[in-house]
Amino acid sequence: MATKPAETPRVRVRRRSWVRILIPAALILVWLLGAGLGGPLFGKVSEVSSNDQTSYLPSSADATQVQNLLGEFNDSDAIPAIVVFTADRELTDDQLAAADDAIASSTEIKGVSDDVSPAIPSEDGRAVQAFVPISSDAELADTVSALQEQLQADVPDDVAVYVTGPAGFSADLVAGFAGIDGLLLGVALLAVLIILIIVYRSLLLPLVVLSTSLFALCVALLTVWWLAKWEVLLLSGQTQGILFILVIGAATDYALLFVARFREELRSTKDKGAATVAAWKASVEPIAASGGTVIAGLLCLLLSDLKSNSTLGPVASIGIVFAMLSALTLLPALLFTFGRAVFWPKRPAFEPDVVIAGNGVAAKGLWARLARAVKSRPRLIWIVTTLVLVAGAAGFTQLDASGVPQSDLVLGASPARDGQVALGEHFPGGSGSPVYVVVAEDAMQDAADILLDHAGIDSVAVNASDSPSGTATIDEDGISAVGPPGTPAPEPTVVDGEVILQGTLTDAADSDAAAETVRELRVEVEPLDALVGGVTATAVDTNDASIHDRNLIIPIILVVILIILMLLLRSILAPILLILTTVLSFGAAMGVSALVFNGIFDFPGADPAVPLYGFVFLVALGIDYNIFLMTRVREESLRHGTREGVLRGLSVTGGVITSAGLVLAATFAALSVIPILFLVQLAFIVAFGVLLDTFVVRSLLVPALSYDIGRAVWWPSKLRRGEK
16 A cells, blocks of 8 residues: 655645634634624614613513503503793794694604694693604604704794603704714724824834724624624613723723733744744733623623613623634734734844843833832832722712713703703693503592692593593592583593503602602502502612612622632632722722712712722723733742732733723723713713723732732732742
8 A cells, every 4th residue: 555655844834834824814804704794783773772761671660561551551652752832921822823733733744643732831821832752663863853843943933842751852862872883983993093003103003903993893793783683682872882982992902912912922033923822822811811800790780680781791791702802813813914014113123132131021111110119118109009099989978879860861952951941931840751650440549649649740640542632630529521511521541450540740750859759659559559650760760770780780790700810810819909909999980080070070960870880890891900910920920939020010011001001091981972971971980990990009009019918919829838
């Protein structure tokens, strides 16, 4: 039998060369394909997202159950808009007639349902209101805008027209999120590009790093979009904005870490392939640990009662997964392709003698000087920084995170807010956004009496299908007749033995007073087994669920991250110290943010979810930098001992971690271009917190504390022994 000739060394070398070329090329092509499929979905997220608060409540919430029943009583899922016409003096007959005609003709607008109400005059005669239902399938913002324009055109110039109510406020939110695909993404990418150019003093490398982040975002969006399309998860404008920022920031951070190791390896080898492999081996553990920690923290949100929180967990986790994959596959392929040229004009020189003599650690520079400062006065440094952080955390008590009115969710101009103010000047504040009470038919009058006796309720009506308006007034004597004397009273609409009452609030539906009315009514109608829902009840249930989530999830996240750190660092004491320093940093960030929100921006308060989101991102991402630092410290400690390892780890990682912190802070700060109160507050908290963590906690507190403790910081691992 003939034997196969042995391969010559030249053939094996040539084959390895082709493999080294084909693998990076294949990786780049795969990512290009994913980006090509995901890129066109920017601008189409609204097709698969929802900003309806009720859809995010747990199914057991009273407001959710009432919302589900409304369609059975009304046979419509339309979103009500409240139209208000006002004048400086009592409206004339001609003006009233013009308002009536304008309301009647509004049904010609695409998206407006036919069953609009007649114009209802106010007691002072200077305003009228009408209820205009807008189809849930319509483009809400466009329909509201068209309604506003047509109504204003159909009435005299001295009559002002406002569109408010649930449809008006939803349209304001849609308008607020309008820049999330273009403006937010553009600002974030531009900020990152400028920072990268300053850091690297190169033109090509920033584009390579930025393309890595952008490709990761495209593929993450492709995955999330289809999962939302298939109704596997819920997506909102808020979640979308956080996904964009998180992926860009995290992917860039991981890329910075990899690039730093790649440049370090190029100093000790001429072979760009060997440098790429060595950088990958050195980076895979901290990147995987960092991303895994963030994912673990985010997935804890699945325990949330609020779907807006629980759905953020998997959505953001998907983004982090692709951020890690792009940094560990696409980026190495691009760096291998360009080699040293990627750093042009400051290409790293081949300096093996320098690397061997100094083990890659610079003897001069900012971080070397900081390491020497830590070495000379470690205890003073960590005590002073701890006191500063404690002082900042003292302001945490000033943060009012009990919820904000719906009218304050949008910053800047808000037509719906202006309309609500006008409505409250001439009608009961809660007009158009009633309290709904679902109760058994035989307990209808008892429930109506409870509502009528409450100071927060102006009037009560009951759904009645045989009434021209679809409702009938109910008072202490029962349902009132509609029409001339002798007309029989309408019969209430009964569904499965239940009726639905509508209580008009005397206060604005999104006010604290209205929320208190809902809470008191729920207690009073509880013996009747009644359910209380509506716009105000939805806000109450949302706030209560947010507070529950915050108190439950924060401790769980701490435990999960602590376990991950223990496994990563093979220690118990070091992870505990890292968790404590990160929590202290979070407290200081929240304390300073509270003072800024109250004293400078004069915000009306904060959503209960703000501390939870701030905690998730600051603790999970703040731990990232400690992981980058301490994994390198551990690596150096195995060779040189703990105290020398701390100094070397700080010197080597100082520049890259600081750059990563600046990038992440800049990307989260970009959220502030979206005029939504929640996102602006989150932008400030995370951006400030990341900078605090980068420049104070990771640069001073953790190194000084670790140096002062010495080898005992690795307790109970073997690394704690054998050091002088």
